[in-house]
Amino acid sequence: MTHDMKILMCPPHHYDVDYVINPWMEGNIHRSSRDHAESQWNQLYSVLKKHATIELVEPQKGWPDMVFAANAGLVLGDRVVLSRFLHPERQGEEPYFHKWFEDNGFTVYTLPKSLPFEGAGDALIDRAGGWLWAGYGFRSELDSHPYLADWLDVEVLSLRLVDSRFYHLDTCFCPLTDGYVMYYPPAFDAYSNRLIEMRVPAEKRIVVSEIDAINFACNTVNVDHVVVMNQASDELKAILSDRGFTVEETPLTEFLKAGGAAKCLTLKTIEPRQTEPKASSILSRVIRLEGHLLDSGIVNRALDVITTGGGSFQVLSFDLGMQRQDISVAEVKVTAPDISVMDDIMGQLIDLGAVSLPRESTPAQLDAVVQDGVAPDDFYVTTIYPSEVLVGDHWYRVQGQRMDGAIAVTHESGQLVARCKLLRDLKVGEEVVVGSKGIHTLRKAPSIKKGTDDFSFMGAGVSSERRVELVVEQIAWDLRRIRDRGGKVVVTAGPVVIHTGGSEHLRKLIQGGYVHALLGGNAIAVHDIEQSMMGTSLGMDMKRGVSVQGGHRHHLKAINTIRRYGSIANAVEKGVLTSGVMYECVKNNVPFSLAGSIRDDGPLPDTKMNLIEAQADYARLIEGADLILMLSTMLHSIGVGNMTPAGVKMVCVDINPAVVTKLSDRGSVESTGVVTDVGLFLSLLVQQLCKLTGEYALVK
Numbered sequence: 012m013t014h015d016m017k018i019l020m021c022p023p024h025h026y027d028v029d030y031v032i033n034p035w036m037e038g039n040i041h042r043s044s045r046d047h048a049e050s051q052w053n054q055l056y057s058v059l060k061k062h063a064t065i066e067l068v069e070p071q072k073g074w075p076d077m078v079f080a081a082n083a084g085l086v087l088g089d090r091v092v093l094s095r096f097l098h099p100e101r102q103g104e105e106p107y108f109h110k111w112f113e114d115n116g117f118t119v120y121t122l123p124k125s126l127p128f129e130g131a132g133d134a135l136i137d138r139a140g141g142w143l144w145a146g147y148g149f150r151s152e153l154d155s156h157p158y159l160a161d162w163l164d165v166e167v168l169s170l171r172l173v174d175s176r177f178y179h180l181d182t183c184f185c186p187l188t189d190g191y192v193m194y195y196p197p198a199f200d201a202y203s204n205r206l207i208e209m210r211v212p213a214e215k216r217i218v219v220s221e222i223d224a225i226n227f228a229c230n231t232v233n234v235d236h237v238v239v240m241n242q243a244s245d246e247l248k249a250i251l252s253d254r255g256f257t258v259e260e261t262p263l264t265e266f267l268k269a270g271g272a273a274k275c276l277t278l279k280t281i282e283p284r285q286t287e288p289k290a291s292s293i294l295s296r297v298i299r300l301e302g303h304l305l306d307s308g309i310v311n312r313a314l315d316v317i318t319t320g321g322g323s324f325q326v327l328s329f330d331l332g333m334q335r336q337d338i339s340v341a342e343v344k345v346t347a348p349d350i351s352v353m354d355d356i357m358g359q360l361i362d363l364g365a366v367s368l369p370r371e372s373t374p375a376q377l378d379a380v381v382q383d384g385v386a387p388d389d390f391y392v393t394t395i396y397p398s399e400v401l402v403g404d405h406w407y408r409v410q411g412q413r414m415d416g417a418i419a420v421t422h423e424s425g426q427l428v429a430r431c432k433l434l435r436d437l438k439v440g441e442e443v444v445v446g447s448k449g450i451h452t453l454r455k456a457p458s459i460k461k462g463t464d465d466f467s468f469m470g471a472g473v474s475s476e477r478r479v480e481l482v483v484e485q486i487a488w489d490l491r492r493i494r495d496r497g498g499k500v501v502v503t504a505g506p507v508v509i510h511t512g513g514s515e516h517l518r519k520l521i522q523g524g525y526v527h528a529l530l531g532g533n534a535i536a537v538h539d540i541e542q543s544m545m546g547t548s549l550g551m552d553m554k555r556g557v558s559v560q561g562g563h564r565h566h567l568k569a570i571n572t573i574r575r576y577g578s579i580a581n582a583v584e585k586g587v588l589t590s591g592v593m594y595e596c597v598k599n600n601v602p603f604s605l606a607g608s609i610r611d612d613g614p615l616p617d618t619k620m621n622l623i624e625a626q627a628d629y630a631r632l633i634e635g636a637d638l639i640l641m642l643s644t645m646l647h648s649i650g651v652g653n654m655t656p657a658g659v660k661m662v663c664v665d666i667n668p669a670v671v672t673k674l675s676d677r678g679s680v681e682s683t684g685v686v687t688d689v690g691l692f693l694s695l696l697v698q699q700l701c702k703l704t705g706e707y708a709l710v711k
């Protein structure tokens with residue numbers, strides 16, 4: 012009898028559990044019976060023979076898992092992507108499967124050597140939509156998915172596996188005829204579950220219990236309306252028959268000992284290619300990635316944003332730069348199940364940098380503000396990157412770019428102006444951009460050339476091992492150049508700078524003309540003044556490193572003294588404050604801004620307890636900055652990061668890697684993190700500047 016379906020199997024003549032590469036194999040080494048396995052396999056073979064034409068690949072001695080033909084590769088039409096096994100225990104199977112595919116007329120694609128992908132064990136064609144559900148997390152690498160998309164010309168939906176018992180997608184997920192999907196949700200992360208739910212309507216989702224899952228019910232061979240599996244509970248059988256499926260159970264317990272069952276033992280070699288998905292709300296957009304895509308890890312991050320955001324991608328082209336300094340360009344088609352998912356993904360891609368969305372011809376959508384300080388739903392949230400909006404048939408550059416604002420389009424003296432505004436500044440009657448149409452973000456590719464103006468060689472990454480000296484050299488060089496050309500350096504600093512003995516160095520930087528504005532909170536000024544007046548910082552004697560009796564009161568006395576004089580500047584003028592960071596600011600005309608917080612003692616008369624005013628003050632001082640040095644203050648550094656547009660270099664120094672990471676997460680390619688003690692960092696920086704300039708002021 013001839014069938015429409017063809018299935019490849021590999022007889023179990025050399026099958027055994029010889030090693031452990033998944034949790035099922037643990038404790039089962041040489042515990043399976045060859046005879047028993049042969050008879051179970053034969054039974055599966057005869058059940059399937061009723062529904063499909065079975066082809067065989069010759070088993071090979073020494074490769075016991077070759078029986079699991081699903082892992083040979085992934086077939087679509089006349090193409091096959093050959094598996095690249097993660098474990099050496101199975102890598103020897105590759106040439107035999109390769110040969111079989113070639114002998115049978117397939118065009119075989121092979122992945123780069125170190126990119127694991129385990130074939131149809133981790134990639135399943137959706138029976139209705141025609142897209143590919145592809146698993147990753149244990150055996151296959153997410154990076155293999157773009158290759159699948161490209162070579163097989165198929166939309167890929169990546170699903171992350173999180174339970175090691177379900178290490179292959181086909182152990183916990185099974186697309187069925189008519190668009191049903193039988194699966195075990197806890198085997199997937201939250202995003203993947205969301206993706207499944209968005210793609211497969213509730214009535215088409217068949218959720219199995221843990222018991223069914225560990226009996227490998229999802230590891231089913233489905234041909235038309237027949238489902239062949241190891242075992243199913245009565246409930247599951249009832250559900251399946253309700254949906255029009257005939258369940259055929261055939262025991263495969265010997266193979267469960269190696270972590271496989273019916274589906275693992277088979278590979279469909281007829282997988283007809285389907286046309287575009289029919290569901291109508293699904294939409295696609297093409298984005299361009301440009302820059303040092305591999306070096307900077309942007310590709311990975313972009314693809315991750317797309318898949319975790321609920322979309323999928325297809326790589327249309329990928330031109331790798333030939334030389335290290337060349338940039339690479341990739342075109343990626345992003346597909347999302349609906350507009351809101353798409354908007355969300357696009358927003359995140361823009362944040363990432365190096366992603367340029369081709370200018371569209373659809374104008375931006377505007378919606379009116381109907382309540383002061385409140386934007387319309389769906390308003391476009393701005394990023395740090397320079398942007399343009401299309402209003403009518405004109406592109407307008409957005410003024411006052413910063414992140415986390417809205418774009419208000421207003422008329423200012425007869426001219427149309429697009430301006431970044433904070434929510435609280437929106438006024439009734441203004442129009443605000445909603446959605447993500449008609450917006451174009453401009454960005455330059457981050458350079459990796461050393462010795463240029465860019466902070467390149469340090470990259471956007473963060474590493475505590477990175478040699479601090481190397482970073483310091485680069486920063487010293489930049490500080491000097493910025494000062495000499497009349498540029499602007501802003502420092503945000505926390506009290507740790509004082510506690511760690513960084514004060515004398517920061518003072519020197521101010522004296523040397525390297526600091527053009529200082530931003531902080533009440534605390535840095537308080538402890539600086541305490542140190543200057545009493546020699547302690549938070550009650551610790553800074554020379555001897557011990558706490559002083561009653562020292563905890565010192566800072567309050569310092570505050571009280573300054574309060575008596577009305578301001579820090581006045582205390583300096585009256586000769587009450589005679590040294591320290593704040594003293595140097597006053598003496599050298601370096602403007603400073605102190606933003607208050609709930610925990611502030613005092614506060615100092617200079618501290619702005621009105622946070623909206625403090626934010627505005629910070630923003631004013633940041634304007635025109637070339638470089639921002641963030642010294643051990645998470646609060647103020649993040650605040651500053653949020654109001655700074657792209658293009659401003661930021662160096663964040665903190666002993667806590669989490670702070671540093673948090674700042675570079677803002678997606679700016681210009682930010683560099685240095686995980687180290689801030690006092691040490693400042694002393695190295697001053698030493699390096701001395702070397703570079705021989706300046707006496709610094710040596711003093």
Ligand code: ARG
Binds near residue numbers: 101274
């Ligand atoms: N012992 C094999 C392994 O761990 C089992 C493979 C099961 N195959 C599958 N498609 N899930 O690789």
